[in-house]
Amino acid sequence: MLEIEDLTVEVGGKTLLHDVNLEVKKGYTNVLFGPNGAGKSALMRTIMGFSEYKVVKGRILFNGEDITSLPVDERARRGLGIMMQRPPDMSGIKLRDLIKVVSKGEKDPETLAKNLNMDRFLDRDVNVGFSGGEIKRSELLQLAAQNPDLYLLDEPESGVDLVSIEQVGLTIKELLGEGIGCPGEGCIRGKSALIITHTGQILDYVTADRGYILCNGTIMCSGNPLKMLEEIKSKGYEECFECKMMM
Numbered sequence: 241m242l243e244i245e246d247l248t249v250e251v252g253g254k255t256l257l258h259d260v261n262l263e264v265k266k267g268y269t270n271v272l273f274g275p276n277g278a279g280k281s282a283l284m285r286t287i288m289g290f291s292e293y294k295v296v297k298g299r300i301l302f303n304g305e306d307i308t309s310l311p312v313d314e315r316a317r318r319g320l321g322i323m324m325q326r327p328p329d330m331s332g333i334k335l336r337d338l339i340k341v342v343s344k345g346e347k348d349p350e351t352l353a354k355n356l357n358m359d360r361f362l363d364r365d366v367n368v369g370f371s372g373g374e375i376k377r378s379e380l381l382q383l384a385a386q387n388p389d390l391y392l393l394d395e396p397e398s399g400v401d402l403v404s405i406e407q408v409g410l411t412i413k414e415l416l417g418e419g420i421g422c423p424g425e426g427c428i429r430g431k432s433a434l435i436i437t438h439t440g441q442i443l444d445y446v447t448a449d450r451g452y453i454l455c456n457g458t459i460m461c462s463g464n465p466l467k468m469l470e471e472i473k474s475k476g477y478e479e480c481f482e483c484k485m486m487m
Contacts, residue, residue, distance in 0.1 A: 241264055241265060241266040241268075241302065241303060241389065241390055241432045242262075242263060242264040242287070242300075242301070242302055242390055242432070242434065243263050243300070243301040243302075244260055244261060244262040244263065244283075244287070244298070244299075244300055244301075245261060245298050245299050245300075245301070246259055246260070246261060246297060246298035246299075247259070247260040247261075247283075247286070247295065247297070247298035247299070247300065248260075248295070248296050248297035248298055249282060249283075249286050249293050249294065249295055249296065250293075250294045250296050251282070251292055251293055251294065252292075255296075255457065256279050256282045256293075256457055257279045257282055257283055257286065257457045257458065258457050258458050259297075259298075259458050260283065260298070260454075260457075260458055260459055261459060262283075262434075262452055262459055264390065264432050264433070264434050265432070265449075266432055267417075267430065267431070267432060268432055268433075268449040268450065269416060269432065269433040269434075269435065269446060269447060269448050269449055270433070270434050270435070270448065270449060270450045270451070270452065270465075271434075271435045271436075271437055271442075271443070271448045271450075271451050271452070271465045272434060272435065272436045272437075272451075272452050272453075272454055273437065273438075273451060273452065273453045273454070273468060273469070273472055273477075274436075274453055274454035274455055274477070275455065275476075275477045278454045278455055278456065278457065279454055279456075279457040280394070280436045280454055281324075281325060281394055281436065283454065284322065284324075284392050284394050284434070284436065285322075286300070287300060287320070287392060287434075288312060288315060288320060288322045288392060289307070289310060289311055289312040289314075289315045290312065291311070291312075295308055302315070302318060302319070302320065302390070303318070303319070303389075305318070316386070316388070319388050319389035319390060320388055320389075320390050320392065321383050321386045321388030321390070321391055321392065322391075322392040322393075322394070323376070323379040323380065323383060323391070323392070323393045323394060323396060324379070324394050325394040325395045325398055325436075326375075326399075327367055327375065327378075327379060328367070329365070329366070329367045329368045330365060330366035330367060330368070331365050331368055332365060333365060333366050334362070334363055334364065334365065334366070335349075335353075335358070335361055335362050335363070335364060335365075335366050335378060335381070336349045336362040336363055338366055338382065339352060339353070339362070339381065339382065339385045342382055342385040342386045343385035343386065343387075347384075347385055349362055349385075350362070352381055352384050352385055353381060355384070355411075356377045356380060356381050356384070356407070356411060357377065357407070358374075358377050358378060358381050361374065361378065366378065372398070372399030372400055372401075372404075373399070373400045373401055373403075373404030373405075373407075373408070375399070376396060376399070376400055376404065376408050377404070377407065377408065377411075380408065380411050380412070380415070383415060384411075384415060388431075389431060389432065390431070390432045390433065390434070391412075391415065391416065391431060391432070391433040391434070391435075392433075392434050393412065393433060393434070393435040393436065393442075394436045395436050395437060395438060396408055396409075396412060396435065396437075396442055397409075397437065397438075397439055397441040397442050398438070405441055405442075406445070408442075409441070409442055409444060409445025409446060410445055412433075412442065412445065412446055413445050413446050415431065416430065416431045416432075416433055416446065417430025417431050433446075435448070440469040440472075440473070443465065443466065443469065448465040448466070449465070450462060450463070450464075450465060451463060451464065451465030451466075451468040451469070453468065453472075453477070455477060
């Protein structure tokens with residue numbers, strides 16, 4: 241579904257990513273690990289088409305189409321959706337109205353919001369005064385309304401308390417189409433995802449098929465995500481340049 245080929249990206253003339261190669265197959269969930277400042281969020285935003293991220297080499301393919309030069313809205317229309325680590329406040333825009341626009345009027349905001357315990361927030365300005373957990377649920381509500389084919393989730397467990405992380409995790413699992421008929425690694429689900437995670441908590445709820453480690457702006461290795469997470473927890477990222485789980 242998603243293919244990234246030899247991608248090099250600059251922001252303000254500074255190279256943030258170089259020679260990145262990564263793929264997400266249809267119906268698969270991949271996770272992206274890496275230390276702070278490695279370029280993980282930059283990669284997500286480049287995939288989504290944020291204008292300040294300039295692709296100077298390589299290309300991004302989505303469902304076989306080269307979308308490297310497409311603006312954000314065209315990528316969203318083709319089925320890309322993003323949850324940012326810290327989305328902006330939207331003063332003057334009610335969450336209810338945003339949900340109506342995102343879903344093209346095809347979904348009832350009340351029904352969607354109740355599933356995420358967000359119904360009391362529908363008539364508030366988007367993200368204004370929201371807690372960390374409320375912001376994450378607001379983002380998931382917007383994604384539920386959009387119903388994209390590929391979910392780009394930037395640290396969904398960041399800033400979320402222990403009560404909210406379960407709701408966030410179970411909601412993501414539901415959005416991706418995981419269920420009784422999809423019990424383990426390698427199963428084909430309804431949706432695809434690329435998830436950035438530092439703590440790995442989200443993997444308690446979501447089945448990941450492949451992991452990638454990004455260091456110094458490039459993909460160093462890939463492999464079994466749970467085994468990679470164990471290594472990261474025990475040894476950190478110091479040995480990522482010597483990773484033997486190569487693609």
